[in-house]
Amino acid sequence: MLPSGRPAPGVALIDPVPLYREGLAALVRRTPGLRWLGSTGDPHSAVRLHGRLRPDVLLVDSVLDPAGHLARLLVERDPALVIIGLVRDAHTRGNYVTTALDAGVRGVVPRSAQPGDVARVITETCRSRAFVHPELRAKDRPTLTRREYQVLALIAEGLENQHVATELVVSVETVRTHVKGILRKLDARDRTHAVSLAYRSGLLLGCPPVLE
Template identity: 85%
Template sequence: MLPPGRPAPGVALIDPVPLYREGLWSLVRRTPGLRWLGSTGDLHSAVRMHARLRPDLLLVDSLLDPAGHLARLLVDRDPALMIIGLVRDAHAHGNYMTTAMDAGVRSVVSRSAQPGEILRVIAETCRSRGFVHPDLRAKERPTLTRREYEVLTLIAEGLENQRVADELVVSVETVRTHVKGILRKLSARDRTHAVSLAYRSGLLLGGPSALE
């Protein structure tokens, strides 16, 4: 419940799909305790929209802001702004989540979530000022050590254990230990499966900054 006299949180949306904007408009408009302020479909007008509407909550399609540049700009201008990332499947991994949160995104939810789930994330964000939907938390990529990442990168280049050992100047047994750790953390059947999973999750694209 909102304190007496306090206006309901204002909600705005940045999403390129008119049907999605229409759907969220309808959802928010019929939800007590929320105010719909407006939407836009492109980044060029996003900053102007924010300045004009000053929403409490701003939902942003991850496709439009995958690196968090817009989120960082808006939060720098308006620290009270609560941004919710609408995460597409291609971004449903830990690298995007870390980048988004570092940029000031407060919460994330799958863009294809059911209407009730999106409303729940909005409510949780208002209450706790931060929320990661469990479905996305489950998809966060595992964290490899720096050495495991180096081994995985060399495996992805087609090197066998002996060549990996030569490149890293370690023993073959040490490489085997790292490979076992990689397979366990990625829940992979074998080396080929591990590489496939790493590319699909974005792990090999994340770079050393994502490592322990």
């Protein structure tokens, strides 16, 4: 039991490879603070599995849900469900992570990651409700300059352009120029949308690599 008296989060898996299912089951069982509930290799039985086991955390192989349709359906049924995408190598580029997060996936980790990394992503996603593995942060989002990232981070804190300019010791016009660049690179409608996209893609979850 957890300190609060609640049971440890129950984990289930949807993956087509029996060996991977067995391996993850063993990993979860030996990870303190997690409970293994079960798995299936058939995405069509995912809804039944969720209804039967009621997991707190559900890991899904990205090849079984590349467009996020299954994730969206399950989250609509159970908003408290934490879905973690196990990202195949073929999906580490392009917009898979953004698509998955938009669909309600809470965390993403390379399917080929070391067991300890997978366990860490499960526990961290349960704790923070959002986690993008570092290997995926740099591959699935636009790259901002260092100054653009600084401006975006300050905007995320609620600062207006004048206050951002004061904080960075630059002109307001310079800040406006950076904001325009951020909106263009993120394909965002406005500042609020840019911040939302940045969090969902992992850009503001940690300290991502940026251009000088």
